[in-house]
Amino acid sequence: MINRIEKTWFRYQGGLLPNISALFYCQLAYFGGAGLILSLNPILMAAGTLAMAHGMVIASYLIHDCGHNTLFKSPCHNAVVGKALNWLSGGCYGTYADLRMTHMQHHVDNADVGTLDYRGYLARHPAQRKMVEVLEWLYVPAVELIMHGVLILAPFVFKEKKDQRLRIMRVAVIRFSLLLALFLYSPMAYLCYLLAYTILLTVLRFMDAFQHNYGVLAFADSAELIKHRGDRDYEESHTFSNLISIKHPWLNLLTLNFGYHNAHHARPTTPWHLLPTLHQTLYGNDTSVVIPFWKQLSSFHKNRVARVFGDDSETQGDRFAQRLWDGSAVGIGGVSFLTPF
Template identity: 25%
Template sequence: MRDYSLLGEDGRRAVESGLAAAQWYHTDVPRKEMKALMQRSDAPAIRDTLMLYGAMVLLAAAGIALWPSWWSAPFWMAYGVLYGSAMDSRWHECGHGTAFRTAWMNTVVYDIASFMMMRNPATWRWSHARHHTDTYVVGRDPEIAVMRPPEMARLIGNLFGLFDVRAALGRMLYNAVLGVHPEEKTFVPESEWPKVVRAARVHLSIYAAVLALALAMHSIVPLMVIGLPRLYGAWHHVMTGLLQHGGLADNVTDHRLNSRTVLMNPVSRFIYWNMNYHVEHHMFPMVPYHALPKLHAAIRHDLPAPTRSIRAGYAEMWPVWMRQLRGEEVFLKRDLPATARPYREDFHAAALGTTQ
């Protein structure tokens, strides 16, 4: 039985064995080519951000204008996805600081997206750093979305944010009143703790104000605009997010074995900001979202074949999850191209299928 607690036995063993904070595999890319891929630009992210927030304003306005008619429903559904799903990828890219070249633009969008996703901007910056250090290392990575065995009720409920939002509100209250949680102290440095508490209090105050407005107006509309879209619009970011590592190996140090690149339609790629190129992102996190298709083309000879679609991704994950639910120790073994370089066979024998 795996112990996913950051304070537990698996985490301690990962440190002892050298799995934690290990060197990870990187495909060789000539320096000049990588430098070109890493270049930052404000233009693509300004364009996408104006489109995103512009669409949100129009959709929310239409939803409010048509409220309470059912004709408002399609507008709320679209608004919800941009709020409860596109903000996940904006939080992610701006947290890396790669979306915009200009630092303050990353910070502004990161803070707004963190609020909308109900994530503490200080805590989650550090949890995501740990996710990149120890990707899917049990007991070390605080962002493991699908544990073994998978909690299906949680996965399905989170399509509508049910468990995530309950946990987020609980943690927001904890941080605002009691301070930093003991688990958070394992990856957030002490110098950042005041920022965690301050952000939690700001978020809590805004949500309380929106709730008070809704009560004063005797209307749910303020909550339809702020807060509830984190529930009714979450499905797309959960759908794409589960594909990132679902059903693949854990406790390895090669992103080709534990991450998944999925080819997707352009609408999902806009919402997801190209994070469907997930192996590429983990291998080279300093490459901005708009350059990931080029990075994919540059290193695909060294990667497993990409999953052909969202549907294909779920078709391969679902049977594995079902077997894991029955207690089987199974996962998807990735076939590397014949030209690919093997890496750390001591850690990866099972994940590469060279044993069992």
């Protein structure tokens, strides 16, 4: 019976148990964490905040796999699950279709392409820039909050998204009503949710910061897009794997193996649970593509303000790689797959 279900519904043999487990876990962590927060017991609220945050992290990376159609055989089934999980992750202001399209463009164009140039905006508005830099110094993910906030405004700002206005108003009414109800129930519970959401954004941006040094391009930069589109050598030399641990690979499940990024870009349709095997097949014991975790932490900490604007010199692959290994790389921000611009 189990084998029949797996062959009928799941794209890869052996995918039923890991995918069902991950789907069950993210919902248990999210809703179980919510229950602990609503208990109003300080210790349980703290545990619930962490559980909810991790539930959202796993949900987010499952959305990523759904976007690549690696969970189920049917793209429709992947889309249904991806849309549902997008509500858990808080990214539901943007559509799943836009999310998937933008991420596929990232793979095809070998670039991080966006409509919203927040760097240009901050450069033109010094007061807002200073505020963002202060918040980033305090470890508040201000850039990510801006990107997620603009998801709400996008249908009213970008003409190509104006057909989503009614949808975004419905989503906003539901989301803000739930948040208001939570606040009226307990301001502390409301703050716990905000903290869980902040942890989610911090984890996502930490994982994104050093995986590529493509540089961020506007849609208008078509010449730059064409320059590297489909160039596998360029893709490989500008992609890095940021594992949590090489010695204890089970720790990488904390981010659903998203750190095996070279393996993911080599074969984007490989499901999350097979990425460690693929990485071993492609690279064996070669650790040259893997950034040591403590160096990731060091660069993420030291350059948290500089990352608001990034570092143009890091578009040079070899130099960027060297700076990754000496812990001084600035990395990049504002490129989450949950913010499809």
